[in-house]
Amino acid sequence: MSTGITSYADLSQIAAFSPGAGGMDGGGAEWIMAIVVFVWVIWFMVWQFKQEDKELKEAVRLYKEVGMERAMATAKGRIATDEEMKAIEVQRAMGSRAGH
Amino acid sequence: MTDELTALGVIWTEQYFFITVVFMFLIHVGFTMYEVGTSRRKNLGHTLAKNLMLIPMITFGFFFFGWWAYWAFAEVPFGPFADAPWSLPWSYLMGPNMGGGGDADGEFWGHLNGVFFMAFVLFAWTTGSICSGALIERIRLGAWLVLITIFGGFIWLVGAAMGWAPNGWMVQLMGYHDAYAAGLVHAVSGGFALGVLIVLGPRIGKFGPNGEVRDIPPHNKWMVCTGILIIMTGFFGFMAACHVPFIALGTEENPFYGAVTIYGTPVTLSNMTMNYIMAMSSGMMAMYFCSKGDPFWVMSGCIGGVVSCASGMDAYHPLQCVGLAFAGCLFAYHMHHYVQKRFKIDDAVGAVAMHGYAGIFSVIAAGFVLWGYPAAAPTGDINPGWFGNNADGFAIINPLGQVIGAFIFFVVFGILPGYIGAKILQSFGVLRVPREVELAGQDTHFLGDGYPYFEITEGEFEAIEREYAKEQ
Numbered sequence: 001m002s003t004g005i006t007s008y009a010d011l012s013q014i015a016a017f018s019p020g021a022g023g024m025d026g027g028g029a030e031w032i033m034a035i036v037v038f039v040w041v042i043w044f045m046v047w048q049f050k051q052e053d054k055e056l057k058e059a060v061r062l063y064k065e066v067g068m069e070r071a072m073a074t075a076k077g078r079i080a081t082d083e084e085m086k087a088i089e090v091q092r093a094m095g096s097r098a099g100h
Numbered sequence: 101m102t103d104e105l106t107a108l109g110v111i112w113t114e115q116y117f118f119i120t121v122v123f124m125f126l127i128h129v130g131f132t133m134y135e136v137g138t139s140r141r142k143n144l145g146h147t148l149a150k151n152l153m154l155i156p157m158i159t160f161g162f163f164f165f166g167w168w169a170y171w172a173f174a175e176v177p178f179g180p181f182a183d184a185p186w187s188l189p190w191s192y193l194m195g196p197n198m199g200g201g202g203d204a205d206g207e208f209w210g211h212l213n214g215v216f217f218m219a220f221v222l223f224a225w226t227t228g229s230i231c232s233g234a235l236i237e238r239i240r241l242g243a244w245l246v247l248i249t250i251f252g253g254f255i256w257l258v259g260a261a262m263g264w265a266p267n268g269w270m271v272q273l274m275g276y277h278d279a280y281a282a283g284l285v286h287a288v289s290g291g292f293a294l295g296v297l298i299v300l301g302p303r304i305g306k307f308g309p310n311g312e313v314r315d316i317p318p319h320n321k322w323m324v325c326t327g328i329l330i331i332m333t334g335f336f337g338f339m340a341a342c343h344v345p346f347i348a349l350g351t352e353e354n355p356f357y358g359a360v361t362i363y364g365t366p367v368t369l370s371n372m373t374m375n376y377i378m379a380m381s382s383g384m385m386a387m388y389f390c391s392k393g394d395p396f397w398v399m400s401g402c403i404g405g406v407v408s409c410a411s412g413m414d415a416y417h418p419l420q421c422v423g424l425a426f427a428g429c430l431f432a433y434h435m436h437h438y439v440q441k442r443f444k445i446d447d448a449v450g451a452v453a454m455h456g457y458a459g460i461f462s463v464i465a466a467g468f469v470l471w472g473y474p475a476a477a478p479t480g481d482i483n484p485g486w487f488g489n490n491a492d493g494f495a496i497i498n499p500l501g502q503v504i505g506a507f508i509f510f511v512v513f514g515i516l517p518g519y520i521g522a523k524i525l526q527s528f529g530v531l532r533v534p535r536e537v538e539l540a541g542q543d544t545h546f547l548g549d550g551y552p553y554f555e556i557t558e559g560e561f562e563a564i565e566r567e568y569a570k571e572q
Binding site: 030031033034037038041045048049052053055056058059060062063064068071072074075076077078079 | 140142145190191192245530534539548550551
């Protein structure tokens with residue numbers, strides 16, 4: 001659908017979604033676009049809360065399953081492997097023998 | 101724009117603000133590095149996400165509410181809401197427009213609306229970044245996004261309208277002066293972070309059973325320090341964006357052209373640049389002295405030094421900046437440790453200190469050092485000033501106006517909304533991550549190790565080293 005503008009002669013009329021319809025206060029498709037974007041931002045917030053809540057609940061369930069000690073063992077953003085747990089146990093044993 | 105001087109002024113202003121916006125983007129790059137570097141390895145992915153996502157959320161909040169709020173609230177409650185049609189989300193001046201057709205608003209705003217808008221968006225991101233660091237390693241991402249959209253996209257701009265515009269009632273009635281936003285960007289953000297922190301609480305283990313404060317070292321000090329240097333590079337853009345670069349100051353008989361602050365008072369980039377570097381240098385030395393050379397605090401002194409002078413830096417001599425930056429950093433550093441110990445506030449990056457306390461110091465100090473200077477030219481709507489005017493009827497900068505201004509920004513627009521917002525989110529149980537997740541690390545269940553290859557590389561090289569060790 002044509003905008004109705006066929007030249008750049010009237011420089012003040014280039015931008016509007018509906019040129020000439022509403023002037024400074026809008027009045028054309030600008031209102032609808034603003035509402036669509038606003039609803040999208042609000043929906044995004046709600047979605048973020050829901051998916052984060054689900055994610056955190058799953059995390060707590062996982063940590064209870066593997067045990068908090070293992071979940072925390074590497075302190076690097078991942079659950080420790082069997083080998084790492086063994087190595088940590090050895091380290092701790094050595095540390096305790098050394099009186100640390 | 102039919103005459104050359106008007107065209108030159110408008111188009112030069114457009115180019116000028118565009119450059120400041122690009123520079124200011126570095127503030128956000130720096131804050132991201134600073135906060136990710138400060139967080140522990142198990143949390144750095146979430147810290148990064150928190151910083152990244154404030155960009156779109158604040159931008160949208162600002163687009164819908166903030167830009168309008170900045171223009172509309174200047175005289176409220178002592179005058180009506182101002183009419184600012186160019187700031188409405190559906191205005192055609194939000195889009196490309198070159199003026200013409202005898203539309204005076206179009207000629208000016210057609211060129212400048214976008215760059216002014218973007219400069220303020222970048223100021224708004226800065227308010228978000230300031231708050232962000234204080235809350236790391238335990239706040240939920242969703243809660244953070246809600247808080248920062250409302251604060252960064254709207255609340256601080258209501259205050260900015262009142263105290264950072266020539267017709268703002270705080271300026272015209274109280275003589276409030278805050279040329280580089282120590283109160284209305286830094287103190288307000290520090291206050292907001294403090295309000296949230298009171299409700300959010302400290303990270304697990306930060307305070308011992310007898311109240312002793314435990315240090316939680318950053319995972320990467322290099323990243324922290326480099327981040328602050330990048331912030332300081334970006335702050336050149338911030339400071340420059342607080343100027344209007346080209347305006348006619350004189351009369352028709354005695355023409356004079358120059359740059360002005362946002363209040364319309366004369367200023368030069370030259371003096372601002374010198375003051376900025378002197379304040380930064382003094383802040384670094386103060387913090388080196390206080391912290392006995394801890395690089396984290398020395399680099400924080402860059403910010404603290406500049407913020408401590410920012411309110412009146414348009415009119416200070418560089419040597420005044422040296423003294424004020426030093427004193428402001430001492431005040432902020434000791435306040436940080438006092439509040440931390442006394443009230444168990446865990447401000448992970450010292451944001452409340454370097455922006456909040458230093459911001460308060462800056463605003464109040466300007467009231468004494470610049471006492472009697474005109475705060476802004478009268479606009480004719482809501483003057484004269486409550487606390488004194490000069491012979492020309494200009495409200496003057498004064499200590500009482502600045503003290504009340506510091507309170508308004510730090511407490512009314514800072515702590516209160518932060519505290520109330522966090523309380524509401526807490527009542528829904530969505531403010532803080534579960535204890536298990538905090539202990540395991542915010543990245544453990546989802547984003548994973550931020551440096552997945554480091555151990556393998558280090559391990560391989562250590563194996564090589566061990567071979568050398570056997571040979572000896």
